[in-house]
Amino acid sequence: MTTEADAPTRTRITPRRSGRRSRWGLLAIGVVIAAITVFPLVWMVMGSLKTPEEVNSPNLIPSTLTLENYVYVFSQVPFARYLFNSFFVSAAVTVISLWFHSMAAYALARLDFPGRERIFLAIFSTMLVSAPVTIIPTFIIVRTLGMVDSYAGLIVPAIFNAFGIFLLRQFYISLPDELEEAALVDGASYWTIYWRIVLPLSRPILSALAVFFFLANWNSFVWPMTVTSDPQLRVVQLGIQSFQQQYAADWNYILAASTVAALPTFAIFFVFQKQIVASIKTSGLK
Amino acid sequence: MSTRTLTTPPPQAPERGASDRPRPTSRRRRRETRAALLFLAPDALGLITFVAIPMVLSVILGFFWIDGFGNFDFIGLQNYSRLLQDPQFWNSARVTIIYLVALVPLIFVTGLGLALLVQQNFPGVGAIRSALFLPYVVSIVVVAMVWQFMLTDRTGVLAAALSWLGVDGISFLGDPRYALATVIVVTIWLQMGYYMIIFLAGLQDIPSELYEAARIDGAGAWARFRNITLPLLAPTSFFVLLTSMVAVVTGGLDMIFVLTSGGPANSTSLLIFYIYQQAFLFGDLGYAAAIGSVLVAVLLLISAAMFVLTRGGRFSHDD
Numbered sequence: 130m131t132t133e134a135d136a137p138t139r140t141r142i143t144p145r146r147s148g149r150r151s152r153w154g155l156l157a158i159g160v161v162i163a164a165i166t167v168f169p170l171v172w173m174v175m176g177s178l179k180t181p182e183e184v185n186s187p188n189l190i191p192s193t194l195t196l197e198n199y200v201y202v203f204s205q206v207p208f209a210r211y212l213f214n215s216f217f218v219s220a221a222v223t224v225i226s227l228w229f230h231s232m233a234a235y236a237l238a239r240l241d242f243p244g245r246e247r248i249f250l251a252i253f254s255t256m257l258v259s260a261p262v263t264i265i266p267t268f269i270i271v272r273t274l275g276m277v278d279s280y281a282g283l284i285v286p287a288i289f290n291a292f293g294i295f296l297l298r299q300f301y302i303s304l305p306d307e308l309e310e311a312a313l314v315d316g317a318s319y320w321t322i323y324w325r326i327v328l329p330l331s332r333p334i335l336s337a338l339a340v341f342f343f344l345a346n347w348n349s350f351v352w353p354m355t356v357t358s359d360p361q362l363r364v365v366q367l368g369i370q371s372f373q374q375q376y377a378a379d380w381n382y383i384l385a386a387s388t389v390a391a392l393p394t395f396a397i398f399f400v401f402q403k404q405i406v407a408s409i410k411t412s413g414l415k
Numbered sequence: 416m417s418t419r420t421l422t423t424p425p426p427q428a429p430e431r432g433a434s435d436r437p438r439p440t441s442r443r444r445r446r447e448t449r450a451a452l453l454f455l456a457p458d459a460l461g462l463i464t465f466v467a468i469p470m471v472l473s474v475i476l477g478f479f480w481i482d483g484f485g486n487f488d489f490i491g492l493q494n495y496s497r498l499l500q501d502p503q504f505w506n507s508a509r510v511t512i513i514y515l516v517a518l519v520p521l522i523f524v525t526g527l528g529l530a531l532l533v534q535q536n537f538p539g540v541g542a543i544r545s546a547l548f549l550p551y552v553v554s555i556v557v558v559a560m561v562w563q564f565m566l567t568d569r570t571g572v573l574a575a576a577l578s579w580l581g582v583d584g585i586s587f588l589g590d591p592r593y594a595l596a597t598v599i600v601v602t603i604w605l606q607m608g609y610y611m612i613i614f615l616a617g618l619q620d621i622p623s624e625l626y627e628a629a630r631i632d633g634a635g636a637w638a639r640f641r642n643i644t645l646p647l648l649a650p651t652s653f654f655v656l657l658t659s660m661v662a663v664v665t666g667g668l669d670m671i672f673v674l675t676s677g678g679p680a681n682s683t684s685l686l687i688f689y690i691y692q693q694a695f696l697f698g699d700l701g702y703a704a705a706i707g708s709v710l711v712a713v714l715l716l717i718s719a720a721m722f723v724l725t726r727g728g729r730f731s732h733d734d
Contacts, residue, residue: 152537159532159539163546166604170549172572173561185567187575229457236454240447248455255466262687262707265694266472267465272485289461319450348554350669355695366556370673373560380564387557398552402545405552409609410616 173391177384184381198385202372205382208389210361211368215390218283218353218364219346223339226288230338231331234297235323239309249298256291268355282356283364287346293338296411300334301327337408340401344394365390473711476704487701494705504706506681507689510595511710514667514685515660518599522659523652525603526610531644533611534618548608555605555666559673562601563588591682594675598683602663602670610655617651618644653725657718664714686710 176184177198179191202208236242237249267286276282308330309322317325328335350366357363363371369386376382398405477494481487498504533544550558565572566587577585587597621644629639645652668687671677677684677692684692686706694703 152535155532155535155537156539159537159543162529162532163543166608167546167549169558169561169565169604170553172565173557176564185570187572229461232454233458236451240451240454241444242448242451245451248459252458252462255462255470262690262711263466263469263473264691265700265704265707266469266476268694269472269476269481269485269700270464270468285461286465289458289465291462291466294458319447319454323454344552348552348556350554350556351672351691354672366554369556369560380567383560384564387560391553391557394552394554395549398545398549402548406548406612409612 170391173384174388176380177388179381181379181381184384198381199389201382202386202389206368206372206375207360208365208368208386211363211365212389214283214362215347215365216393218280218287219343221280221284222287222346223342225284226290226293226342227335227339229288230293231297231328231335232323233294234301235327237294238298238301239304239327240319252291252294256295264351264355271356276356278357278359278362280362283353283362286356287349287352293342296338296408297331297334299411300331304330334408334411336401337404337411340397340404341408344397344405347394473704474708476701477708479701479704481700481704482698490701494702497702498705498709503681503684503689504686507684507686510682510684511664511686513595514599515663517596518602518663519656519660521599521603522606522610522663523655525607526655527614527648527652529607529611530614530618531640534615544611547611550605551608553605555669556673558601558605559670562597563674566597588675589679591680594679594682598670598674601674602666606659606662606666610659613655614648614651617648621647649725653721657721660717661714664710 172189175189175191178194178196179186180193180195180197183191183193233252237245237252271277271282271286276285304327308326312322312326348366349364350370353362353364353367354370357367369383369390372386373383478489478491479487480490480493529547533540533547566574568574568586568589573587574583574585577583585593587593625643625647626639629643634642664685664687667685668691671683671685671688672691675683677688687710690703690706690710693699693706
């Protein structure tokens with residue numbers, strides 16, 4: 130879009146007659162669609178601030194706003210614990226997988242060794258598997274390894290996916306050849322090159338992937354439900370679901386719990402929007 | 416990436432000509448290989464344990480009777496013959512087909528439509544783009560809660576809005592006629608922003624000169640869309656069709672689990688949900704794996720068919 134403006138050689142074509150009017154028309158359409166899209170989330174947040182008497186009223190803004198629902202959620206169930214579990218698991222998966230994936234991608238992109246292409250193809254082909262179908266055998270393996278009902282069971286199987294390796298490898302291949310030459314001549318080890326040269330250069334792509342991994346794990350539901358039953362290990366998504374089963378019709382409480390679980394994702398979205406969009410775009414190119 | 420190197424060709428050209436760096440000694444080669452294997456080891460080990468072995472197991476398990484305690488017994492094709500006579504399996508297969516046939520094109524159309532809208536330059540387009548993408552970052556559990564709340568019979572906000580319009584008594588999640596359609600609408604709402612971004616990336620790769628030229632030649636908006644946008648967007652379209660198919664099957668499990676539990680009257684019991692039910696609620700892991708194998712086989716067949724029909728999605732064009 131901006132390229133149109135900064136291409137100097139091209140003669141500007143006279144703007145179309147309807148230019149201005151159609152722009153306002155587009156804005157109107159956009160605003161309506163955006164409002165409809167955001168409405169459910171606004172309705173959730175507003176509902177969480179309503180009293181039990183008013184939660185089912187069709188008014189967006191209630192006569193009394195209250196934070197009681199939040200107090201109730203945190204005092205009735207160990208919701209802080211659920212939040213901690215989610216945070217801990219998501220952070221651990223994100224950090225470990227970025228570390229492992231960047232090492233693997235570095236080897237696949239920058240080092241020369243027999244069988245490199247075959248190993249890459251093998252890793253790439255695992256991307257074609259859809260997770261829910263392998264959830265049963267993965268569960269059996271996790272059970273065999275004794276990781277059911279443990280943080281390890283939540284974290285370890287979530288680390289390994291070829292998607293991150295693939296994206297990082299593409300990035301490392303694009304770095305110039307001369308990058309490690311000097312360091313190699315100076316006798317630096319491959320580890321030093323990876324740690325001192327390659328990792329610092331990959332900060333933008335690593336942060337994009339970090340946001341993506343953290344979100345995916347924070348929002349994950351089926352695997353935690355499958356692998357844990359201990360309430361101490363309950364992650365926040367499971368917490369909401371079990372909360373709903375307990376307080377079936379008390380929507381003001383359920384909406385408060387949902388809002389608490391969604392707030393970190395909203396925050397991440399508003400802060401890291403660029404990174405999220407960038408990583409989706411890179412994944413879509415190939 | 417390649418454009419950057421093009422700006423400074425002279426210093427790079429001679430180096431590229433010489434086939435490689437100072438001739439590596441065999442000692443250095445060994446060192447490099449050892450380092451590479453060490454770098455690869457953690458991920459390779461993990462991928463083998465938690466991805467490759469499960470892939471192989473998922474096929475093998477279908478030939479076994481397994482209970483929730485880890486006892487198992489080889490029973491040949493019994494799970495598969497049972498599957499053929501299981502009305503619940505056929506119902507789930509039917510639901511899954513309707514779900515895919517409706518959802519994949521709708522996601523395609525909404526994603527592309529929104530991308531075409533927010534690709535335009537008008538005031539506030541950035542904020543609108545963000546708003547359209549926002550649902551994607553919310554978890555499916557939260558999404559399901561919000562929609563259940565809005566779709567509650569009689570007291571929900573949608574019921575209120577409809578009764579204001581004079582329509583009463585529609586039960587979106589409680590009526591087998593509407594439940595699957597409701598699930599589809601909620602899924603589109605959740606996913607459209609993601610595909611909008613993917614389409615947007617594809618659209619931005621189309622050189623604007625083509626549109627300018629077509630406009631000079633007097634091509635209308637529809638002609639430009641048909642003759643420039645659609646053909647040049649083919650790789651993106653292929654990617655979206657393929658990934659959205661797998662994604663809605665995958666995400667469908669969470670969605671169905673929280674939103675409808677497969678009901679009412681099994682009208683939203685997707686295969687992926689039925690598999691999960693058999694495995695973890697009824698403890699019949701072998702039978703579940705057999706159904707899973709069928710689902711994977713069908714998905715692979717569809718992907719392969721798409722690949723052949725679109726001649727590989729013309730992926731390798733721009734490389």
